[in-house]
Amino acid sequence: MKYYAGIDLGGTNxxxxxxxxxxxILVSKSVKTKSERGFVPIADDIASLIxxxxxxxxxxxxEIQSVGVGSPGAINMETGIVYFAGNLKWENANLGEYLTxxxxxxxxxxxxxxxxxxxxxxxxxEGKNYKSMAMITIxxxxxxxxxLDNKVYSGAxxxxxxxxxxxxxxxxxxCTCGRKGCIEAYASFSALLRDANRFVDANPQSYLAEIRNxxxxxxxxxxxxxxxxxxxxxxKIIDRFLEYIGTAIVSLTNLLDPEVIIIxxxxxxxxxxxxxxxxxxxxxxxxxxxxxxxxxxVATLGNDAGIIGAARLAEH
Amino acid sequence: MKYYAGIDLGGTNxxxxxxxxxxxILVSKSVKTKSERGFVPIADDIASLIxxxxxxxxxxxxEIQSVGVGSPGAINMETGIVYFAGNLKWENANLGEYLTxxxxxxxxxxxxxxxxxxxxxxxxxEGKNYKSMAMITIxxxxxxxxxLDNKVYSGAxxxxxxxxxxxxxxxxxxCTCGRKGCIEAYASFSALLRDANRFVDANPQSYLAEIRNxxxxxxxxxxxxxxxxxxxxxxKIIDRFLEYIGTAIVSLTNLLDPEVIIIxxxxxxxxxxxxxxxxxxxxxxxxxxxxxxxxxxVATLGNDAGIIGAARLAEH
Numbered sequence: 001m002k003y004y005a006g007i008d009l010g011g012t013n014x015x016x017x018x019x020x021x022x023x024x025i026l027v028s029k030s031v032k033t034k035s036e037r038g039f040v041p042i043a044d045d046i047a048s049l050i051x052x053x054x055x056x057x058x059x060x061x062x063e064i065q066s067v068g069v070g071s072p073g074a075i076n077m078e079t080g081i082v083y084f085a086g087n088l089k090w091e092n093a094n095l096g097e098y099l100t101x102x103x104x105x106x107x108x109x110x111x112x113x114x115x116x117x118x119x120x121x122x123x124x125x126e127g128k129n130y131k132s133m134a135m136i137t138i139x140x141x142x143x144x145x146x147x148l149d150n151k152v153y154s155g156a157x158x159x160x161x162x163x164x165x166x167x168x169x170x171x172x173x174x175c176t177c178g179r180k181g182c183i184e185a186y187a188s189f190s191a192l193l194r195d196a197n198r199f200v201d202a203n204p205q206s207y208l209a210e211i212r213n214x215x216x217x218x219x220x221x222x223x224x225x226x227x228x229x230x231x232x233x234x235x236k237i238i239d240r241f242l243e244y245i246g247t248a249i250v251s252l253t254n255l256l257d258p259e260v261i262i263i264x265x266x267x268x269x270x271x272x273x274x275x276x277x278x279x280x281x282x283x284x285x286x287x288x289x290x291x292x293x294x295x296x297x298v299a300t301l302g303n304d305a306g307i308i309g310a311a312r313l314a315e316h
Numbered sequence: 317m318k319y320y321a322g323i324d325l326g327g328t329n330x331x332x333x334x335x336x337x338x339x340x341i342l343v344s345k346s347v348k349t350k351s352e353r354g355f356v357p358i359a360d361d362i363a364s365l366i367x368x369x370x371x372x373x374x375x376x377x378x379e380i381q382s383v384g385v386g387s388p389g390a391i392n393m394e395t396g397i398v399y400f401a402g403n404l405k406w407e408n409a410n411l412g413e414y415l416t417x418x419x420x421x422x423x424x425x426x427x428x429x430x431x432x433x434x435x436x437x438x439x440x441x442e443g444k445n446y447k448s449m450a451m452i453t454i455x456x457x458x459x460x461x462x463x464l465d466n467k468v469y470s471g472a473x474x475x476x477x478x479x480x481x482x483x484x485x486x487x488x489x490x491c492t493c494g495r496k497g498c499i500e501a502y503a504s505f506s507a508l509l510r511d512a513n514r515f516v517d518a519n520p521q522s523y524l525a526e527i528r529n530x531x532x533x534x535x536x537x538x539x540x541x542x543x544x545x546x547x548x549x550x551x552k553i554i555d556r557f558l559e560y561i562g563t564a565i566v567s568l569t570n571l572l573d574p575e576v577i578i579i580x581x582x583x584x585x586x587x588x589x590x591x592x593x594x595x596x597x598x599x600x601x602x603x604x605x606x607x608x609x610x611x612x613x614v615a616t617l618g619n620d621a622g623i624i625g626a627a628r629l630a631e632h
Contacts, residue, residue: 148464162604177603287478
């Protein structure tokens with residue numbers, strides 16, 4: 001049996017696991033990131049976490065096939081340099097080299113969304129021979145990872161696969177990146193809540209206003225639950241939200257035509273509601289209707305995807 | 317010396333050439349497509365044209381390294397089936413097999429925009445070691461071709477690389493594909509002329525109105541020439557047009573981060589005007605500013621690109 005160590009470095013937590021070659025998690029641990037601490041204490045905590053987990057798995061570091069870290073931001077997968085990571089306020093942080101020196105073992109680093117895509121790709125691949133996959137993560141933002149020809153794709157300068165910042169509505173809503181109209185400004189939960197709150201502000205007698213008044217705020221779950229129950233305003237807001245996501249999938253299909261598109265993130269639990277709608281939207285709106293649309297699936301690994309993908313980076 | 321035969325099948329002309337391994341054209345010929353004739357007479361004319369050109373080059377078909385055809389539409393590069401080509405009104409036309417049988421020699425078929433991209437890629441590659449390139453052709457529509465890892469990329473089901481039909485302004489201007497807001501509905505010459513004619517309709521005393529009145533219509537060249545001369549209204553219209561193209565390039569860079577982006581088509585002659593503007597737009601608007609932007613170049617082969625790319629399909 002082969003063993004791997006993976007870390008998912010987030011703005012809030014550093015989560016890690018030791019996994020085996022079947023992507024089974026043997027040991028998992030996490031510590032708070034406390035991002036305000038800056039690079040060195042965080043990188044040291046990552047190294048410690050790896051060593052602790054290896055020990056708890058009754059393994060030595062030599063028995064670990066490969067070690068990988070998924071980090072937010074734009075990352076050079078060859079050098080392990082994090083060019084920048086907004087959440088962590090890092091610029092040109094040499095995470096790969098630092099950890100490699102600290103552990104005296106090669107540590108691979110890649111973008112967290114790419115690691116999650118790789119994790120889901122490996123989970124899905126069992127029994128299927130897919131070679132290309134795109135993963136769209138609908139959470140606070142819109143994450144994206146791309147597998148082409150069985151490998152994590154990250155572009156010529158490792159500045160790529162930020163599909164959340166492709167244009168959806170030029171000159172449209174403000175995006176977190178400073179531009180207007182990106183996919184993330186429409187197809188993220190932040191955008192959904194912005195739109196729902198606008199609706200409630202304009203319709204203070206509505207059912208959704210009652211929910212907001214009762215709970216102090218609206219959540220994505222409130223909106224999906226209400227839509228699933230057939231509450232008309234929520235259905236309209238969620239259906240429009242799904243059109244934004246669907247349009248992002250259609251553009252991606254028209255451009256890259258991947259075999260599979262996986263939807264992950266906070267939207268996943270509502271899959272029975274959104275998956276049929278998304279599929280028919282894509283079938284009806286894609287450019288080339290003469291060939292089969294990509295399979296659209298929902299992510300199955302949840303938060304473990306990034307850890308498992310990171311653990312297996314060396315091979316992909 | 318190795319020799320290749322390439323055909324660029326268009327809605328108006330079937331153009332072909334015999335080229336050598338340095339992409340030098342030895343013989344070139346063309347005949348009218350007369351697309352209303354349907355599949356068989358057109359395919360027969362392609363076969364005849366190839367045989368005539370081979371003869372004029374004082375070669376035999378056996379001496380030709382490979383034969384390729386660039387066709388409009390979505391094409392399965394493995395089988396040579398044209399799934400559909402709107403211009404030609406073909407559906408599931410088995411062009412590859414028909415020509416292979418007719419000539420008794422394997423004939424490769426690919427999308428014309430992909431062939432043009434490959435032709436430009438080969439022309440550019442001399443002396444440079446690029447591995448990835450996207451070509452955006454700004455003409456009546458918006459064509460697109462993609463080279464990844466030295467190969468023509470066309471997606472899992474050969475339905476891909478129709479980037480002209482990725483979204484730019486959701487619910488925006490009507491597109492030829494039946495949807496609204498695609499890149500082609502903003503970044504093509506048809507779109508530019510639509511916008512310019514709207515401006516003239518609303519401003520009948522303007523300089524551009526004078527040109528339209530004098531010539532009966534406006535052309536893309538009129539608009540670029542006027543903008544180059546500094547005529548204010550034309551500058552505004554062209555600058556907005558370049559923002560549409562620039563935004564399409566930014567989205568593509570954020571997603572795929574290719575090494576080079578080549579701009580081809582009718583816009584090419586105005587390169588001194590548009591290239592600096594496009595480059596600075598991309599530098600200022602791309603998501604990841606920590607790494608170098610893709611090189612943006614203007615196509616150099618003109619109409620020969622598709623023929624040369626088709627001729628070299630077998631190798632890429």
